[in-house]
Amino acid sequence: MRSPVWNAGAVTTPPPGLRERKKQATREALREAALRLAVQHGPDDVRVEDIAEAAGVSPRTYNNYFASREQAIVSAVTADREVRVAAAVAARPAGVRLADAVTEAVVEQYTNTGEREHEALLLITARTALRDAFLDATAGIEPPLTAVIAERIGERIGDAAAPTARVLAASVAAAVRIAVDGWLRSPETAGGAGSPGTGGLVVPSGSLSDRLRAALAPLAPAFDAAERGARQ
Amino acid sequence: MRSPVWNAGAVTTPPPGLRERKKQATREALREAALRLAVQHGPDDVRVEDIAEAAGVSPRTYNNYFASREQAIVSAVTADREVRVAAAVAARPAGVRLADAVTEAVVEQYTNTGEREHEALLLITARTALRDAFLDATAGIEPPLTAVIAERIGERIGDAAAPTARVLAASVAAAVRIAVDGWLRSPETAGGAGSPGTGGLVVPSGSLSDRLRAALAPLAPAFDAAERGARQ
DNA sequence: CAGGAAAAATGCGCACACGCAAGTTTGCGT
DNA sequence: ACGCAAACTTGCGTGTGCGCATTTTTCCTG
DSSP: OOOOGGGTTOSOOSSOOHHHHHHHHHHHHHHHHHHHHHHHHOGGGOOHHHHHHHHTSOHHHHHHHOSSHHHHHHHHHHTTHHHHHHHHHHHSOTTSOHHHHHHHHHHHHHHOOOHHHHHHHHHHHHOHHHHHHHHHHGGGGHHHHHHHHHHHHTOOTTOTTOOHHHHHHHHHHHHHHHHHHHHHHSTTTOOOOOOTTOOSOOSOOHHHHHHHHHHHGGGHHHHHHHHHHHHO | OOOOSOOTTSOOOSSOOHHHHHHHHHHHHHHHHHHHHHHHHOGGGOOHHHHHHHHTSOHHHHHHHOSSHHHHHHHHHHTTHHHHHHHHHHHSOTTSOHHHHHHHHHHHHHHOOOHHHHHHHHHHHHOHHHHHHHHHGGGGGHHHHHHHHHHHHTOOTTOTTOOHHHHHHHHHHHHHHHHHHHHHHSTTTOOOOOOTTOOSOOSOOHHHHHHHHHHHGGGHHHHHHHHHHHHO
16 A cells, blocks of 8 residues: 555566565554554563454464564564665765765665654663564665675676675675664663653664764775776 | 683683583583484484483473574584684784685684584585574674684774774674575585485585685775774 | 466464573582 | 572473464466
8 A cells, every 4th residue: 555665676576466465465564563562562561463463364374474573573663674775775876986875875774764763663672582683684684785786896696606795785784783783782772761652852863873884884995896896 | 700701712711610611511412412313313303302301401401501403403513613713813823914814714614624514514404494593603703703803903892983893703704604505505515315324425515615715805805904904 | 257276374283482480509708 | 617699400381483284365377
C-alpha cells in the first residue's frame, strides 16, 4: 500500500507481482506489530504468539519471516536502511571521491531518523539482546553496498578472485557497527524515562555523525586505491 | 581483586590459578566431545545431552560454556586461532609493513592446519548451520588483533574517538570471512562422501592462501596510511 | 476456464537456549 | 584452620526456532 522504494538499485522485478506484494505486506505487519507491542508492554513481556496474532498469521508463519523475536523488533527500525544507503551512494555524482560518497551516504542515512525511531532506539538500548540484534543488522548493508561499489570500480560481482568490492563493503559495515556500538554505549545515550507521550528528543544524535566519520576515515585510503586501480 | 587485564597478546597462564585451569579443562572436554560425537554419529544425530554426558557435566552447564551446539563443534577447530593470529603479528619484526605482517600472519595461521582439522572441515562444509557458525567464528580474531594493531600505530584501545585499530581489525576479520566463505563454496571443497571412516585428504587447501591474500590486499593502503600517521 | 504446479501458510513435535533459584565448590582473609 | 563470600554447577520451567508433512493459496499454461 505504500511506496515501492524497495526497488532501488537492483535489476529485479519487471512486474511487481501480486504474490510478492502480499508477502511484503505480511512482513511489514509483523514488523509494526512487534515494535508496537514491544514498546507497549516491554520487550520481555511480548511473545511471538502475540505478535503473530496481531499480524493475523500463525506463530509458525511468523518464524518463516524472522528467525528471532529480536530480529522482528529491530527490523521495524532498520527496515530498508540497507537499500537506502546503497541508493544514496549511487545518487552521488560520479565525480566525487568514492570514499566521500560512501561516508556522506552513511552519515545521511543514519542521522536522518524519524520520531518513531528514537522511541524504538530508547527501547533497544535497554535490553542487551535487542542491542546485539540491532548491531548485527548493520551487516545487511553489505550486499547492496557491494553492488554499487563494484559498479564504481568496475568489478564483476560474482568473481571470487576479485573480492575488492565485497571486502570494502564489509569493512564499511564493520566500521558502522563499531561507530553505532560506541554511540549506544556512550553515557549520553543512556537515558531512563520509558514513559510514552512525552515526545521530545531524548537521544542526542549529534555525536553519531562524528563517530561514523571517525570510523570510516581509516578506510578512505583503501577506497582511493581501489578507485585509482579502476581508472587505469 | 586480581589483574583485570586478561594478558592481552601475551602467552598463556604460567600460574593462572587452579580454578581457571579446571574451567578451561571443562571447556576443552566439551569441545573435543562435541567434535568427536559429531564426526562419529553425524552432526544432526548428536544432542547436547550426549555432549554434556561425554564431558561429565550437566546439560545446563554445557550452555554456560557455549551458546549453541554448532559453536561447540566449531570451537574445536577455531580454538585459539584468535590469539595465534595476534601473536604471529606481534612476532614479526617492527621493520616490516604492518599490512604485510598481518597478511602473512593470517595466511600462516589459516593454512597450517593439522590432520584433524581437515576431517572437521569436511563435516563443517556439509551442514549450513555449521558453516555459518564457522564463518562467524572468524570475528573472534578482532579483539586480539585490535590490541596488537593499536600498539603498532600508537593508539589507546579504550578511546572511542580513535577507532582506527578496531576498524582495521574488524575489516581484516571481514576479509578473512569473505575469503573462507568463497573457499568453502568452491567446487574443490565440495566433496561428497558422507560416509565416515574413509579418511583421506579430500579438501585441497591450496587456493585458500590465494583467496586470503586477494581479500586482504585491498586493505593494505588503509594500513599504510594508519602506520604513516603513527610515525608523525 | 480448468487443471496442475509452485509457493506459502499451518499444525505438530522436538530439542534447545536461557532465566531463576537453589546447592556445591574454590579461594581468601583473619 | 576455620568460615565466609564469590564463583561455578545443577535442576526446573518456559518460550522459542525450526524440520517435516499437510493443507491452502497463487500463478501459469493449454
